[in-house]
Amino acid sequence: xxxxxxxxxxxxxxxxxxxxxxxxxxxxxxxxxxxxxxxxxxxxxxxxxxxxxxxxxxxxxxxxxxxxxxxxxxxxxxxxxxxxxxxxxxxxxxxxxxxxxxxxxxxxxxxxxxxxxxxxxxxxxxxxxxxxxxxxxxxxxxxxxxxxxxxxxxxxxxxxxxxxxxxxxxxxxxxxxxxxxxxxxxxxxxxxxxxxxxxxxxxxxxxxxxxxxxxxxxxxxxxxxxxxxxxxxxxxxxxxxxxxxxxxxx
Amino acid sequence: xxxxxxxxxxxxxxxxxxxxxxxxxxxxxxxxxxxxxxxxxxxxxxxxxxxxxxxxxxxxxxxxxxxxxxxxxxxxxxxxxxxxxxxxxxxxxxxxxxxxxxxx
Numbered sequence: 402x403x404x405x406x407x408x409x410x411x412x413x414x415x416x417x418x419x420x421x422x423x424x425x426x427x428x429x430x431x432x433x434x435x436x437x438x439x440x441x442x443x444x445x446x447x448x449x450x451x452x453x454x455x456x457x458x459x460x461x462x463x464x465x466x467x468x469x470x471x472x473x474x475x476x477x478x479x480x481x482x483x484x485x486x487x488x489x490x491x492x493x494x495x496x497x498x499x500x501x502x503x504x505x506x507x508x509x510x511x512x513x514x515x516x517x518x519x520x521x522x523x524x525x526x527x528x529x530x531x532x533x534x535x536x537x538x539x540x541x542x543x544x545x546x547x548x549x550x551x552x553x554x555x556x557x558x559x560x561x562x563x564x565x566x567x568x569x570x571x572x573x574x575x576x577x578x579x580x581x582x583x584x585x586x587x588x589x590x591x592x593x594x595x596x597x598x599x600x601x602x603x604x605x606x607x608x609x610x611x612x613x614x615x616x617x618x619x620x621x622x623x624x625x626x627x628x629x630x631x632x633x634x635x636x637x638x639x640x641x642x643x644x645x646x647x648x649x650x651x
Numbered sequence: 652x653x654x655x656x657x658x659x660x661x662x663x664x665x666x667x668x669x670x671x672x673x674x675x676x677x678x679x680x681x682x683x684x685x686x687x688x689x690x691x692x693x694x695x696x697x698x699x700x701x702x703x704x705x706x707x708x709x710x711x712x713x714x715x716x717x718x719x720x721x722x723x724x725x726x727x728x729x730x731x732x733x734x735x736x737x738x739x740x741x742x743x744x745x746x747x748x749x750x751x752x753x754x755x
Contacts, residue, residue: 449658572704
């Protein structure tokens, strides 16, 4: 195969990967929209979160905590922000690869999420990586926002969220976000400690606070990892965009 | 704090965190301990959120109800590699059916 033909083939694969990741992610925007309105946001607020925050895990955390009431707002902001730290780490990895300046850098920053990073860093050369990043990020952005609106309207029409199990849907959503990250014993240990700490604190502290305190369990990763322990690059390098099911934006 | 104010603050921080990675020198966060801890943050936060959402009720009181069964079904679905949306719908359906039957 000539170099040109190989490049064209590679380009086709990147496009297919980016679009399939985008579509899979967009699909669960519906659940975000529905859960957001059942958490007490209106349709506009649900859409504003997807449009402006645009990082799924943080959005789910924000609505999950603020569903307890507006007095939980500071904890909701803190939890969503802590979850957003990893996007900054992705940006550190991507800044050389993308070589963006000015307004394009602002746009790149906004679509720096699990999926766009995963597709970008899994390519073999810079050009494919840049195509993968932008195409994945923009596809997810378009579909995530559209399906958030659909989900919010559906959620609004459903009425009593508990009768439809929407509170349990939130539990399932967080479980699905966590699942692909439990890749080794250290991650499992951190998850167990965080869960136990959060549940023990819950009756005695204001809503959201247990989650923030439980985040300290991440310091278990401070010491040298055992073989195969927590991956220093987060999920970016080894998530597998092709089996996108539960490898979702967070 | 109104919902809009909270939402806009949280969104601004989320964007700022993304942008700062493009602006700071890469070696600033290269310290391996710091990288490992920040990479582990999502695990800790998401696990705490699963536990709180599943096992506590109003006022943070410990509660066992249909949500725990929903998470059990979700885990089975995840082991079978079901897509996110399927996991969420199965979780909701589990709780809805248990409540309809009056079991939880």
